[in-house]
Amino acid sequence: MTTKRIDLTPIKNFFAEHPGLKRNNLIMILQKVQELYGYLPEEVIDFISEEIKVPKAKIYGVATFYSQFRLEPQGKYVINICNGTACHVKGAPSLVDEVEGILGIKSGQTTPDGLFTLETVNCIGACGLAPAVVINDKIYGKVTPEKIAELVNQLKAGEK
Amino acid sequence: MSKMVTKCDDKVIKNPKTPCLNFVHYALGLKELQGKEKENADYLLEVYRKRPKEGCTLVYLCKGTSCLSSGEATLKDKFDEILEKENLTGKVQIMETGCRGFCEMGPLVEIFPAKIFYCQVKPEDVERIVKETILEGKIIDDLLFEGLADPDEIPFYKKQVRRVLENSGLIDAENINEAVANNAYKGLQKALELRPEDVINEVKKSGLRGRGGGGFPTGRKWEITRANKSDVKYLICNADEGDPGAFMDRSILESDPHKLIEGMIIAAYAIGANYGYVYVRAEYPLAVQRLTLAIQQAKQAGLLGKNILNSGFDFDLEIVQGAGAFVCGEETALIASIEGKRGMPSVKPPYPAQKGLFGKPTNVNNVETFANVPLILRNGADWFKEVGTENSTGTKIFALTGKVKHTGLVEVPMGITIREIVFDIGGGMPEGKEFKAVQTGGPSGGCIPAEYLDLPIDYESLKGIGAMMGSGGLVVLDNETCMVNFAKFFLTFTQEESCGKCIPCREGTKRMLEILERITKGQGELEDINRLETLATVIKSTSACGLGMSAPNPVLSTLKYFKEEYLAHIEDKKCPAGSCKYFISYHILPTCRGCTLCARVCPVNAISGERKQVHVIDQDKCIKCGQCYEKCPWNCIAKG
Numbered sequence: 001m002t003t004k005r006i007d008l009t010p011i012k013n014f015f016a017e018h019p020g021l022k023r024n025n026l027i028m029i030l031q032k033v034q035e036l037y038g039y040l041p042e043e044v045i046d047f048i049s050e051e052i053k054v055p056k057a058k059i060y061g062v063a064t065f066y067s068q069f070r071l072e073p074q075g076k077y078v079i080n081i082c083n084g085t086a087c088h089v090k091g092a093p094s095l096v097d098e099v100e101g102i103l104g105i106k107s108g109q110t111t112p113d114g115l116f117t118l119e120t121v122n123c124i125g126a127c128g129l130a131p132a133v134v135i136n137d138k139i140y141g142k143v144t145p146e147k148i149a150e151l152v153n154q155l156k157a158g159e160k
Numbered sequence: 161m162s163k164m165v166t167k168c169d170d171k172v173i174k175n176p177k178t179p180c181l182n183f184v185h186y187a188l189g190l191k192e193l194q195g196k197e198k199e200n201a202d203y204l205l206e207v208y209r210k211r212p213k214e215g216c217t218l219v220y221l222c223k224g225t226s227c228l229s230s231g232e233a234t235l236k237d238k239f240d241e242i243l244e245k246e247n248l249t250g251k252v253q254i255m256e257t258g259c260r261g262f263c264e265m266g267p268l269v270e271i272f273p274a275k276i277f278y279c280q281v282k283p284e285d286v287e288r289i290v291k292e293t294i295l296e297g298k299i300i301d302d303l304l305f306e307g308l309a310d311p312d313e314i315p316f317y318k319k320q321v322r323r324v325l326e327n328s329g330l331i332d333a334e335n336i337n338e339a340v341a342n343n344a345y346k347g348l349q350k351a352l353e354l355r356p357e358d359v360i361n362e363v364k365k366s367g368l369r370g371r372g373g374g375g376f377p378t379g380r381k382w383e384i385t386r387a388n389k390s391d392v393k394y395l396i397c398n399a400d401e402g403d404p405g406a407f408m409d410r411s412i413l414e415s416d417p418h419k420l421i422e423g424m425i426i427a428a429y430a431i432g433a434n435y436g437y438v439y440v441r442a443e444y445p446l447a448v449q450r451l452t453l454a455i456q457q458a459k460q461a462g463l464l465g466k467n468i469l470n471s472g473f474d475f476d477l478e479i480v481q482g483a484g485a486f487v488c489g490e491e492t493a494l495i496a497s498i499e500g501k502r503g504m505p506s507v508k509p510p511y512p513a514q515k516g517l518f519g520k521p522t523n524v525n526n527v528e529t530f531a532n533v534p535l536i537l538r539n540g541a542d543w544f545k546e547v548g549t550e551n552s553t554g555t556k557i558f559a560l561t562g563k564v565k566h567t568g569l570v571e572v573p574m575g576i577t578i579r580e581i582v583f584d585i586g587g588g589m590p591e592g593k594e595f596k597a598v599q600t601g602g603p604s605g606g607c608i609p610a611e612y613l614d615l616p617i618d619y620e621s622l623k624g625i626g627a628m629m630g631s632g633g634l635v636v637l638d639n640e641t642c643m644v645n646f647a648k649f650f651l652t653f654t655q656e657e658s659c660g661k662c663i664p665c666r667e668g669t670k671r672m673l674e675i676l677e678r679i680t681k682g683q684g685e686l687e688d689i690n691r692l693e694t695l696a697t698v699i700k701s702t703s704a705c706g707l708g709m710s711a712p713n714p715v716l717s718t719l720k721y722f723k724e725e726y727l728a729h730i731e732d733k734k735c736p737a738g739s740c741k742y743f744i745s746y747h748i749l750p751t752c753r754g755c756t757l758c759a760r761v762c763p764v765n766a767i768s769g770e771r772k773q774v775h776v777i778d779q780d781k782c783i784k785c786g787q788c789y790e791k792c793p794w795n796c797i798a799k800g
Contacts, residue, residue, distance in 0.1 A: 026500035066483035085405030086561035101763030125407035128263025
């Protein structure tokens with residue numbers, strides 16, 4: 001886990017701006033934390049636990065239940081390959097193979113330099129464009145192994 | 161030039177984000193306008209109804225998720241640029257709309273009042289459209305779909321009955337003015353004149369059934385919730401569209417969010433709820449954004465909040481974003497999730513109608529169900545029943561995807577056949593592919609093989625052949641899809657998404673998956689088929705919620721119709737579709753010209769060889785991705 005100290009100011013500000021947050025707002029709060037920090041840092045979970053009076057174990061229970069939440073930081077570029085039914089039959093697995101080959105990581109992992117995270121998602125609802133890939137919120141449709149290789153290599157080159 | 165919308169009332173409206181209340185109320189017939197203001201409002205109504213006065217052209221750009229990612233944004237900039245250059249900004253209005261449904265052919269551009277439909281428009285086409293079509297009235301043939309200018313003539317649209325999607329792709333989802341000009345909230349006005357019981361009776365009479373998959377009669381559900389007395393009741397819209405391969409709900413939210421809001425207000429009035437939630441997947445950012453805006457505009461217009469349209473009825477609506485869990489599509493799990501807990505289903509009874517959100521009576525319906533409600537109230541139950549079959553009335557929206565020529569969103573009458581959907585609307589199979597089956601209902605559904613192509617689709621007929629309506633995903637499969645692998649794909653999904661609360665689902669799906677993995681790796685034995693069937697029966701009859709009860713369906717239905725494929729994997733150690741990697745290997749033939757292309761595309765550097773020499777694949781390194789096979793220009797790579 002990270003040894004860097006986490007700045008609690010953003011989450012404190014959020015609580016100050018939204019008084020009256022309760023237990024049933026937990027998912028929304030965690031979504032906000034992830035938006036602010038990119039993942040759910042332990043220190044922030046401690047803080048939330050105090051604020052809304054919910055045991056840490058319960059918060060981890062929720063955080064690990066939903067696929068959206070991450071307990072570790074992600075790469076600068078998050079490559080999300082859709083593996084919904086339509087994308088699957090139109091070749092999403094070969095896109096995963098391609099990116100795994102280029103980056104040398106498996107799906108769900110982040111490159112050691114912290115640049116790329118590779119993930120698969122169970123349908124983003126862009127089935128008309130299958131196979132679809134999302135790189136940092138931008139959707140690419142009808143992606144081929146060559147096209148994704150080009151995209152990844154471009155991003156890699158841009159970082160050098 | 162100032163945008164046309166500003167003409168409505170210079171005092172009130174400055175941009176579509178802050179609706180002109182005078183206009184909204186005038187369009188709803190709640191307010192009289194005089195003089196110049198009335199003239200402007202009438203003019204605007206004509207524009208929004210796509211009948212602008214002479215000398216004015218409307219250009220509709222589809223701004224759904226698909227068209228956006230196919231480059232709609234650059235198209236808009238290009239239009240703005242060229243219109244300004246040609247000094248046409250006053251005469252041509254660019255309208256951005258929600259999803260028009262023909263996603264395959266995006267970005268889509270539609271021109272009114274001439275009604276010309278262009279597809280796959282690229283930025284470099286914009287200048288031609290402006291100069292030739294808008295200025296000279298000429299149709300550009302190469303931008304048409306198969307030579308047809310009128311979208312109603314295009315086979316993709318021709319066989320559809322677009323009711324719920326009547327405004328989709330034809331109004332700006334971010335502008336309530338356009339929605340009210342095209343009949344939004346007319347059904348609500350009718351409903352508020354009736355007693356809640358009569359609203360329920362009308363919905364019961366229409367025969368509307370839950371569009372999320374279950375098919376429970378909607379009016380009946382409302383009646384049960386209404387009958388439970390409580391100080392507080394809740395209404396929930398399930399927009400957690402988790403079925404991979406389905407995007408009907410996303411499309412409604414992105415293209416006509418007011419239909420959902422209107423349907424929810426009517427439902428709330430009928431059951432006596434004053435507070436509602438829309439539970440939307442976080443994976444749908446655009447839908448969340450547009451729905452948020454629509455709720456805000458409806459509030460400003462007095463259509464949500466206290467004393468709606470002076471009826472004395474209060475209703476407020478809030479969006480809750482899901483965090484990624486398929487099981488939350490199950491209503492008790494969804495309720496737990498809104499309460500901020502792990503989304504695990506609870507045992508029924510008590511049903512949500514008795515004890516739901518925060519322990520209060522709660523009614524849950526899905527997006528498409530709610531979106532049908534305004535139509536029923538506006539046009540009457542008899543009109544609604546004109547379409548469909550006896551027990552499944554109205555229309556159903558399907559997301560047509562997979563191996564079919566034209567993918568997209570289609571709304572068809574219940575009782576239509578698969579053949580009509582796939583071959584007439586979808587244009588049939590791509591070149592050289594052979595139809596094998598369609599899969600409906602996602603991970604809870606099953607396959608419909610070619611022999612049932614002419615079966616009229618409704619809730620009962622699909623159940624009868626081991627498939628289900630589901631939420632409306634319709635994935636077309638061809639001869640290259642291995643049915644064993646496909647069943648494995650769904651089971652991997654349900655296994656991952658199983659919440660773990662009950663043992664049959666948690667452990668049973670895992671065992672089934674292991675067996676399928678063995679079979680696709682060539683280690684299956686004949687007894688495995690019986691084992692799969694036994695496990696499936698137990699899981700179906702003993703799981704706690706719908707996820708587990710339906711999880712074995714993809715396996716059972718492929719076993720029923722494609723048993724020979726299972727047997728081929730087990731006995732002949734072959735994958736007839738040529739897709740299970742274990743059974744394939746790639747070899748380079750002696751005719752190889754040494755062009756090195758295969759070596760370059762190989763993601764794992766498994767191919768070696770000198771230039772102009774025959775290359776070799778290292779079988780230990782090869783991951784069988786098939787890229788060399790696809791890429792070799794000389795067909796020198798054999799798959800076997």
